Amino acid sequence: MAKAVRAEPEPELEVPVPVRGPERGPIKLRVNGEKHELWVEPRRTLLDALRDDLGLTGAKKGCDEGTCGTCTVLLDGKPIYACLRLAIECEGHEITTIEGLAQGGELHPVQRAFIEEDALQCGFCTPGQILSVKALLDENPNPTEEDVRRAVSGNLCRCGAYPHIVRAALRAAKGLAERPGR
Amino acid sequence: MKRFRYARPERLEAALRLLREPGAKALAGGTDLLTELKARTQEPELLVSVQGLQEPGLRGVREDERFVRIGALTTLRELEAHPLVRDKLPILAQAAQTVAMPQIRHVGTVGGNLMQQVRCWYYRHPFVRCWLKGGEECYAEEGLNHRHAIFGTSPCIAVHPSDLAPALIALDAQARVVGPDVEGELALEELYRLPDERSRARTVLGPADLILEILVPKPSEPTRVRGVYLKAMERATWSFAVVSVAARLSFEPGSEGVRARVGDARLVLGGVAGKPWRARDAEAALRGSPLTDEAIERAAEAAVAGAQPRAHNAYKIELTRALVKRALRSLLPP
Amino acid sequence: MAKVVKVQTEFEGRFYEETIVVEGTEVEPWAPEQPLKLVGRPVPRVDGPEKVTGRARFTHDVRLPGMLHGKILRSPHPHARIKRLDTSKAERLPGVRLVLSHQNAPEIPWFRGQTRLFDTTVRYVGDEVACVVADDEETAEEALRLIEVEYEPLPFVVDPERALEPDAPRVHESQPNNLVNGEPEVYERGDVQQGFAEADVVVEGVFRTQTALHNCLETHGSVAHWDGDSLTIWDSTQHVFGVRFQLARALGLPLHKVRVIKRHMGGGFGSKNQAGKYAAIAALAARMTGRPVKIVLDRFEENLATGNRPATIQTLKLGAKRDGTLTAIFHKSILNAGAYAVWAPSASGPTKRLYACPNVRTEDWAVFTNLGPFSAFRAPGYVEGTFALESMMDELAKALGLDPLELRLKNYAEIDPITNKPYTTKGLRQAYERGAQLIGWAERAHTKRARSKGPKRVGFGLASQIWGGSGGPPAYALVKLNPDGTATVVTGTQDIGTGTRTALAQIAAEALSFPLDAVEVELGDTQWGVYAPLSAGSMTLATVGPAVRAAAEDAKKQLLDVAAQLLELPKEGLRVEDGHIATPKGERLPVAEVLRPLGNFQIVGKGARGPNPDDKNVNTFGAQFAQVEVDVETGEVRVEKIVAVHESGRVVNPLTIRSQLYGGVIMGLGYALLERRLDDPRRGLPVTPTLETYKVLTVADVPEIVAEMVDLPDPEANPIGAKGVGEPPIIPTAAAIANAVADALGVRVYELPLSPDRVLAALRGAQAKKDEEEGEEGEAS
CATH class of the missing domain: 3.10.20.30 (Beta-grasp domain)
Structure with a gap:
């Protein structure tokens, strides 16, 4: 049950909480x-x-x-x-x-797949798209097309590269899966 | 964004003490609050981050004998993926999945989702000082109200945007709250209010009150309870509800298939009023009768009875009716 | 030799008489059957690695030492006079370096003198009032709030039909009837009255299209930097040479003292065809403060002030014989031009030329209102006009009981109805055939029956596309051939995300017979580049591609000259093959090896775009087919499939061209179903200036899209045989979807977007009509 109460002030705490700012x-x-x-x-x-x-x-x-x-x-x-x-x-x-993302001058497989599938036009949304796909593949190495669509649903692309982005993600997943040692 | 001070206490008492300072505001995931700070619809002096709190129960989902307990700092992503939620509270899982997009679900919290501010395009417009922002009039009342309320009376006709709230109210959830104004367990439905001449607040919580946990009662006979959350959006995803329906029915023992008789019914609408809207007449129409096509039609009519459309939002009535029917049809036991 | 000629050019769907300079670089066109090694291959984008690593530098990313930040104060009123402006408090805020306004800025005319850089009258919500320049953005923002402005509100008008009434408020004192150019633009051929009199069937409809916002993900912006009396501007633009020209004129500078750079750009879609006020303000502020100044608009400003696809109200009337032969078309379009306009898109373009019809009259009324000015938006006018025309064609087909495709073929234009010239190529018939096959047009009645169930109704629709896209002179290119067998292509065009760099690299490498990776393309810089026009009107590749090819052919010729002399062989027997000099004896010597004796030197090839053919029309064509499912309870339209088949001459890169096709279709889909700016008529206030309120499609909204080109190399158009493809794929999408929705429902929605409220309203209207008719029948019996 809800009860409206006027709580008593708390006793002073031993360790004060640091308050930062508003300055740098x-x-x-x-x-x-x-x-x-x-x-x-x-x-x-x-x-x-x-x-x-x-x-x-x-x-x-x-x-x-x-x-x-x-x-x-x-x-x-x-x-x-x-x-x-x-x-x-x-x-x-x-x-x-x-x-x-790229390690030692070597593009990440998701980056490579974006180039190969032409999953970009102007390139402005591309970093965000790639990171969303990378996070997905780290969590789920074998995503369905639906998984991919969900994963990049928070990244707008005004050039409309969406179909190629989905293909790139699936291609990267496949490439990662076929890597030796996985 | 106006400059502010910032603190990140680890103990609840410290947070509550800081929040009592004038101009203090709690910061959880921040995905709604930061948009308000940037738009300067909120200008706190002190932001108290609750992300550092070590209080048990604030994060994650667990169950005890009576409740599924959801910490207020549980992220929407944790919520939608949690097995307890998926298995026992599918309405909530469905609602959580429709919130925004992965980036916000990874950060946004259950408490924050319940406490979020309205999305009215006038309220959020930098050139507008509407009633809710302390101005004189509601711009939407006589203006462009395509996305605004069809139920309820208030000087502000913005709709409550939360997806979780209708789902949780349909589940009869309670909020465990601590703070100077409210303390204890509160039916979630009681959390919300329509702004009025006395107060522009949309909840009964004060600035120093915190939601700690959401308690969802476990049904005594889970096999006879069915629920669904449906949401009409402008596009396939990443949208606030134009209209949403959280429906939960329990069926009486011994009634099967098309003759299944409704015991209790909860029907909560989102996107249609300044707070999550209980369609009580529709609930009453359903109780005790079999879930026939006629009963569904009756309930859908009852759900929109009394709706007051404005110049641009009459379509919400049709949409609500359609969504209620669709929700109820989907609940027919196999 | 350079020749000055007067020509009729087509740009963004309109014809212009222009004086242009043409240089006749004679290059034999690639014949359609000629085997090419790189052109026509799906080559991955050459700037892909930059873009996927975050290295690609956009204007937003430019940071210079000591750089200041500018923020613009904008009018909250749709029409007002500035009575008092006090910037003193803002100026006193620490960190503020300058506040620019009409009080201290030079009077620079803007929009051909319709306003000034800072005017004392504001004519739309978002009009520029002042600009604060400060050490950082936060300070600039803070200072904006300290500027005191007293406005005297003036009567305003936002509805174009109201604006045409005699007693309507005037947007510009000098224009009493609120018409852009003072009068409507009228086109007429044949005798329309006669044509309608001869018709067996006449159909008429009024169509409304919404204001659409570009919402480029990179907002408009500039960084200005002075070095002595030389100005460098980094600008997010589709036209570096245009920005140079405009800014030099605005600031009174000689052209060679202004350098404009744009390496990468986050979308333009027509809204970045010209210099914005922010660029001039940044340049002025940088000169006055002696420090670089960056002005980047935020999303809100972007959606108020950088243009839009203007709303239209179109009345369309078609007359036809029983067999479908069109006898007359009348099309009147009222366009909401907003507060300022130096041209106006014409929605009647497709009406004039898509079908062979002897009697046509069109009227385009572009009307000033107190809303944000429009700008070009991907096929301006044609998207709107095609929606109306192709919707009406379906209504005509329905009235005649003809198949919509049959009706279109019946009126197929074999020659251009405006110019009466034949086309160089016209692949529309092939596009219809292939599209019909891919969508299952012949079987659609069966599919509809099988797939429609419950509240879901399935429907099919098609629409056709005509557009320019010929490109034309002037445009120039250089190919600098290095002694190690590499080459740098230099031209002053820009890659706005369409893949220009890649296509030009392919063309240069093809012409040089070099491997692709031996060629680098340098664009987007007026100082190093040679002149090329704006990247708009689907003309970049067809304009600059031939110039690049000519420059490469010139470089190759010189290379062979030099090689012949070095190898002491007759020039005639030598060829370049894949970066090697091939001799008649069958030797293949790397270019680097042949040129080694010459040390460090360079061969410079020069090329120019030659003229378009005089006796033929160069146009692009296409057809799109849509399959939709409409929910009659919720009004939701779900597009299940779009088939897009287009003909734009030779396909240079099938990989990047597919991206173009997808992009156009998806933008058209959003326009058809979702996108709309809403303006509160009582306040002249746009209420959807954010990406939350103005929604664009996400990945989850995109249906199956089948996109194909009719690959018809067009050697008569230009020496590379390619025409433009940037705009064609957005043109017929909304029309095809609208037709599919009408097919599904049996009732038409005459207004875009086809949102649930409109679908439900149309169904309600149809039901009411049916009830009424049944009621009458009941009474009669």
């Missing part, structure tokens, strides 16, 4: 396996931190309000919108951007 202060981010210390205000979004403070411009600012998907990055391996996340909230998490 240090925050620690781990991006593509590298540690960074940034000097930013708490209101800095992860997207602005990546693009303006770290110069990682692969994540794009298409709308800055969670309606386009071009800012998609991975947070602990899961796709998120960097524009709807405060950088300060990402402390202690591992962030992967498109710049962190």
Whole structure:
């Protein structure tokens, strides 16, 4: 049952909680396996931190309000919108951007598949699309077409590369599956 | 975005204390709040992140004898994928799957989804100062109200956008709340209110109140309960509901197939009112009678009786009727 | 030698008399049957690696040392005079470097003088009022809120029909009737009255199309940087040379002091055909502050101020003989041009030329209103006009009891009805045949019966497409051949995402007989590039491709000259084969080896686009077929399948052309079903300026699309035989879907998008009519 109560003030706590900002202060981010210390205000979004403070411009600012998907990055391996996340909230998490995908000059299989299937035109949404597909394949190496559509349903492509994106994802899955040692 | 201070307490007491500071606001997944901060429809002085809280029960789904218990910080993705939800609360799993897109489901929380602000295009418009934003008039009432309410009376005719809320109300869920204004367990239905001249708030919670858990009662005879969540959207995915229906029926023992007799009925509509809308007349029409075509027609009519369409949203009545019928038909026991 | 000629050119579906310079680079066209090695192959995009790694640099990504950020204050009123503007508080905010407004900016005319860079009268919600330039975006945004503006609201009009009334508010004082150009544009051939008199059947309808927003994912924006008296602008544009021209004129600079760069661009679709005010403002602000200035619009501004596909109201009347032969067409289109316009799309284009009809009259009324100005949007006018015309053709077929495809073939235009010239190629008949086969047109009655059940109704529809896409002069290219056997193609065109870089690399490598990876293409820079026109009107490849080929052929010729002398062999017997010099004796010597004695030097090949044929029309054609399922309870339209078959001459790259076809169809699908800007008429206020309120399709909305080209190399069109394909695939999509929906329901929706509310309303209307008729019959008996 609901009861409206006027709670008594809590007793003073022993350890005060640090309150940061509103001025700039240090925050620690781990991006593509590298540690960074940034000097930013708490209101800095992860997207602005990546693009303006770290110069990682692969994540794009298409709308800055969670309606386009071009800012998609991975947070602990899961796709998120960097524009709807405060950088300060990402402390202690591992962030992967498109710049962190190719290893040792070798394109990731998803990147290769996007080129081979021509899963892009202007290329602006491409980093986000690729990261959404990568997250899917990490979780589910044998996706159905329906799985792929669900996984990239939060990434708009105004050029309409969708059919090729789906094919690229399935091609990458197949390629990954056929890799020796899997 | 206006500048703010930020704290990330680990203990609930600390969070509650911080939230009592003037201008404080809780931050969970942030996927709705950040859009408000950017649009400056919210300008908190202090953001209290609840993501660092170590309180047991705040994250994840578990069950005890009476309830399936869902932590308020459980993400929508965890919710839709959780075996307990999939097996025991399919209505909720279906609703969770229709929320936004993977990127928001990975971050957005159950509590945040229930507390989200309306999407009215006037409210969210930078050049508009409507009643809900502290202005004088509702722009939608005489303006473009294609997506607005057909039920309920309020100075603001924006609709409540949550998918989880209708599903959870259909499941008779309760919210466990802590804070200075409300504390204890609250029927989820009681959480919501229509804004009125006294208050523009859409819930009974104050700024320092937090939802900790959602408790969903387990049916005593699960085999006789069936439910479904249907959602009409502008496009195939990644849309708020134009109209949604959460329907849950229990069938009386011994009644099978087409002659199955409805025991209890819950029918909750989304996208049609300033809060999740119980179609009580339709529920009453269903109770105690077999789920025949005629009963379904009657219920669908009852669901839209009293609807008050505005200049551009009369189609929602037809849509609601169609969705209710479709939902009920899908619940006929095999 | 350069020749100056007056020609009639076609651009974005309209004809223009133009004076152009033509250089006759004589290149023998590739014959249709000539085997080609690279052209016609599905070559992956050459800039793919940049784009998949995040290395591709867009205008948004340009960051310069010391760069400032500009934010624009925009009018919240549809029509107002600025009575007072006080920027002093904003200027005092720490971090603010400059506030630009009419008070301190030069009076630069914009939209051919209809307004100024900063005007004292604002004419739509979103019109530019001032710009804050600050150290960072947050500060600029903060400062915007400190600018005080007192507006005197003026009467406004947003409905074009209302705007045409004599007592309507004037958008521009100088234009009393609110008509763009002061009068409607009228076209007439034959005698329409006579034509309708001769008709056995006349059908008429009024169609409405919505305002559609481009929503390029990369919003419009520029970065401006001065080095002494030289200006460099990075601009998200479809026309680097156009931006150079426009900015030089606006700022009073000589052309050689303005450099415009665009390496990659996140979509344009016509909205980036010209320089935006933000570019001029950035340039001015950079000069005044002495620091680079970046102005990037946010999504909200993008959707208010960067253009749209304007709404139309179209009245269409067709007359035909019993056998289907068209006798007359009348088409009146009212177009909501918004506040400023220097041209206007014509919805009547397809009406004039898609069918052989002797008597045609069209009227295009482009009307000023207090809404955001339109801009070109992928086949401007033709998408809207084709929806009306092809819908009406289906109504005519229904009235005559003819198959819609049969009716179209009955009126097939063998020569162009406007110019009376034959076409170089016209693959429309093939497109109809192939499309009908792929959709199962002949079996559709059976499919409909089998698939329609419960509240679901299945229907089929088709629509045809005609468009320009010939391209034409002037355009130039250089091919710089290096001594190591590599080559750099340089031209001042731009790749707007369509695959221009890749296609030009294929063409150059083909002409040089070099391997593809030995060729690099440099575009999108006015300083290094040679002139090429805007990337619009589906003309880039057909314009620049021949110039590149000519430059490559010229370089190859010089290479053979040089090789002959170095090898002391007669030139006639030498050939280039896959990067080697092949001798009559059967030797194959790598180019690098042959050229080694010359050390570090370069062969420069030059090419220009030659003229189009005088005696023939160059057009593109296509047909699309749609299969839909409509839910009569919810009004939802689900497109199950689209077949798109198009003819645009030679296919240079079947892989990237399929992307173009998919892209056009998907954009057309969104336009047909979903996309619409809504404007509150009481306030002149667009209420859908975000991607949440203005929805575009997601991957989950896309049905099966079968896209094919009728590969008809067109040697008469130009020496590469290719025509444009950027716009054709969006043209017939909405019409085909509308026809399929009408087929499914037995009742037509005359308004786009075909949203559930409209479908339900149409069904209600049909039911009411039926009840009424039955009621009358009841009374009669």
